[in-house]
Amino acid sequence: MLQYGFPISLRDDVMEVIRLLPKKTYHNLSNELLETIEYIQDDYVVNIPYRLYFKDNSDQYIDNLTEQQKMILHCIYSRNCDGYVRQKHLHSLLLMDYEEWAIPYIVKICDEYIIEILEMTYVILKEQDTEKIKRFCMENIEGFCKSYNRMISYWNEFYRDRYNNFHQYIGRKLFRECFGYSRSLERRKK
Incomplete structure (x- = not known):
């Protein structure tokens, strides 16, 4: 398997x-x-x-x-x-x-609930060229958008009190800056 x-x-x-x-x-x-x-x-x-x-x-x-x-x-x-x-x-x-x-x-x-993994991944990837990752995410828009929404639901469930401004949340920054998420992708899903 x-x-x-x-x-x-x-x-x-x-x-x-x-x-x-x-x-x-x-x-x-x-x-x-x-x-x-x-x-x-x-x-x-x-x-x-x-x-x-x-x-x-x-x-x-x-x-x-x-x-x-x-x-x-x-x-x-x-x-x-x-x-x-x-x-x-x-x-x-x-x-x-x-x-x-x-x-x-x-x-x-990165769509999972462990914030330390999101933080570590962001710190490393923000210093790298992530165009290949962005291309992969665009090739898998539907699954990628689900991952983004899943990341949001974990923020809402576990981290909303600690990080009440979602725009500053590390998961959002990772998905937007390193993976290429934008709201327009939701409209492009099949």
């Missing part, structure tokens, strides 16, 4: 990384029959898992992986059920010269 979150050309590297993932999961939850999120990227359908439950044992073998395999590993663990694991691997991914195929993982994690 995890191999469908990456281009076919990466299949051998993806399978090598999957082979290293632990069998032990948090709360003995299964990673089978996963809910996925579908994106289009360069006319290729990408299905990334909504959540994974692998324990993070990557420190044991990451130094032995190629750069591409490390990137794959960071993408996979960015979908982990543990927010600290997601943040750790997203941070590592953002500091790499990440490939375009990693972009769906970066965008997806």
Whole structure:
């Protein structure tokens, strides 16, 4: 299932990384029959898992992986059920010269409820050229607009009291400045 979150050309590297993932999961939850999120990227359908439950044992073998395999590993663990694991691997991914195929993982994690991940992502991406990310978001307008609205709902539920001016909220800044969201996108949805 995890191999469908990456281009076919990466299949051998993806399978090598999957082979290293632990069998032990948090709360003995299964990673089978996963809910996925579908994106289009360069006319290729990408299905990334909504959540994974692998324990993070990557420190044991990451130094032995190629750069591409490390990137794959960071993408996979960015979908982990543990927010600290997601943040750790997203941070590592953002500091790499990440490939375009990693972009769906970066965008997806930013519609979630952990503000520290939004803050970290914004601090790193605001210093980068994010045109490739913006292009990906435009290619997936409907899903991207859902992600933006989901980010707003988490702000409303958890952070509205602390950040009462939504225009200054880090999630809004990230989506607008780094991902290219604008209100006009809502009208362009199919």
